Amino acid sequence: MSATTAGPGFDAVIHAPNRLQLCAMLAPVSDVDFAVLREGLGVSDSVLSKHLKVLEEAGYVELTKRTLASKVRTRARLTPAGRAAFAAHVAELQRVIAAAQV
Template sequence: MTAVAPRFDAVIHPPPRLQICGLLAAVDTMEFATARDAVGVSDSVLSKHVKQLEEAGYVQVRKATIASRQRTSLSLTKAGKAAFAAHVAELRRITEGL
């Protein structure tokens, strides 16, 4: 695995967005409701944070109708994975005092 250059990312840094990226980094895709419950916020708060990540090109939002119900799924883009890895590397660098 190639080392990631540490880089602070103000888009990812707010706690709900950091949580969203952390959740999505561990899976290929996640249902909106699952992410909402894991982060512990309302639909509108999650939507606001997902929108910021989507506008930055970090999260892809997909909507599909399954069994007559609208389902929304979220996934990190390649750019999102790279930005999250760099942000986590920077947080580690800061907290380790290097």
């Protein structure tokens, strides 16, 4: 078991609340604009950038930058590894919740 796991699918990189929300926002779509993610989380640009960087360094998110109307637009998408890690993390959370049900 690595330092980032506490169970079969638990992933500490994803588990942080903002990163968990980011993955949840990215999971049902192909990619999302940075501004949409920022507004959805209600955080500053710098906070979002830091969380995206952690996910990118883990290989879970890919960022692309494009120039549109003289402005740089950043879009984020879950990688296949990110989708698999998010699905495993959600399954582990569901398992833990089910085990706590009495």
